[in-house]
Amino acid sequence: MEGIRKNGKYRNPCLTMHQPWASLLVHGIKHIEGRSWPAPLRGRLWIHAAGKVPDAATIKAMEDFYREIYAVDGITDLQFPQQYPVSRLIGCIEVVGCLRREELAYWNEVPERVRLQALTDFCWLCEQPQKLRVPIEMRGFHGVYDLERKIYEAAIGDLVPVDSSLLVKFQLPNPKDPFSLKPGSISSCFPKSKASEVEKSSNLSAAIAAAIAAATQFSKKSQNSENNAFKIAAATQFSKKGQNSENNAFKLRNTKNFTRQWQLKSNSFIEHKMVSNEVGTLACHNNEGNNEQFLHAESSNSPGPHKILAAAMRGLRLE
Numbered sequence: 001m002e003g004i005r006k007n008g009k010y011r012n013p014c015l016t017m018h019q020p021w022a023s024l025l026v027h028g029i030k031h032i033e034g035r036s037w038p039a040p041l042r043g044r045l046w047i048h049a050a051g052k053v054p055d056a057a058t059i060k061a062m063e064d065f066y067r068e069i070y071a072v073d074g075i076t077d078l079q080f081p082q083q084y085p086v087s088r089l090i091g092c093i094e095v096v097g098c099l100r101r102e103e104l105a106y107w108n109e110v111p112e113r114v115r116l117q118a119l120t121d122f123c124w125l126c127e128q129p130q131k132l133r134v135p136i137e138m139r140g141f142h143g144v145y146d147l148e149r150k151i152y153e154a155a156i157g158d159l160v161p162v163d164s165s166l167l168v169k170f171q172l173p174n175p176k177d178p179f180s181l182k183p184g185s186i187s188s189c190f191p192k193s194k195a196s197e198v199e200k201s202s203n204l205s206a207a208i209a210a211a212i213a214a215a216t217q218f219s220k221k222s223q224n225s226e227n228n229a230f231k232i233a234a235a236t237q238f239s240k241k242g243q244n245s246e247n248n249a250f251k252l253r254n255t256k257n258f259t260r261q262w263q264l265k266s267n268s269f270i271e272h273k274m275v276s277n278e279v280g281t282l283a284c285h286n287n288e289g290n291n292e293q294f295l296h297a298e299s300s301n302s303p304g305p306h307k308i309l310a311a312a313m314r315g316l317r318l319e
């Protein structure tokens with residue numbers, strides 16, 4: 001099924017995800033793709049694994065999480081992917097709906113292991129996972145984007161279905177409307193939904209906390225990168241202003257010095273030579289940073305860009 005969105009169509013929509021979440025999704029172990037924004041489409045969504053190699057601790061945290069939530073439903077023989085390839089197109093799933101976290105957690109029409117996957121603001125409901133026999137190397141992008149035609153043609157004939165015993169089917173409120181399973185639809189269409197009555201064991205609670213921490217590492221890094229970029233841009237701006245101010249001070253100082261030289265031009269040759277030497281010495285000192293005295297004189301009236309730059313740099317903490 002072609003990916004459908006309300007305002008037009010994607011040709012071959014794709015989403016880049018970090019490992020191990022990407023492979024867990026196309027292998028049918030993970031049923032919910034969590035995002036901070038609602039799913040903009042329904043239908044087939046290709047899954048691309050990002051370029052960051054997952055560390056062993058992250059892989060263990062996520063595998064432990066799925067072991068624990070599947071055990072709630074009595075499933076203890078999970079087979080995890082043997083590899084977590086990166087920078088590759090690895091398969092596809094079908095997006096059939098999107099709910100808010102609290103709605104999915106209350107929806108008792110789905111297995112408990114699915115409800116326990118409600119960890120983010122918006123939960124994309126995924127069915128019919130298929131994986132590529134041979135993952136295809138490609139570059140990913142932010143958000144949902146269209147696959148290149150040549151990559152799609154190479155991938156479409158290489159898909160294989162995954163083990164059906166773990167798959168979940170989500171009931172649409174209106175089978176004729178692919179967008180009927182959306183935020184707000186559970187309370188109106190499934191009024192008997194209620195909070196889970198399963199008591200979380202200490203192992204399950206710990207696994208959930210570890211899974212949240214593992215996923216949060218990327219959002220924190222992204223936020224830090226944005227903050228650092230902002231600080232660098234601000235520091236650069238002040239640096240340029242400070243540099244311009246210093247250049248102007250240098251030019252003003254030299255203008256005064258050479259004006260002085262011109263005024264003394266009528267003196268004797270020796271006096272003229274002394275003045276020339278004095279100007280040259282002042283220019284040399286100016287190049288070595290003596291213009292700080294000039295800026296210091298200005299600072300009595302205003303902070304000056306060099307002080308603002310110093311304050312900005314003191315607040316900059318690069319990781």
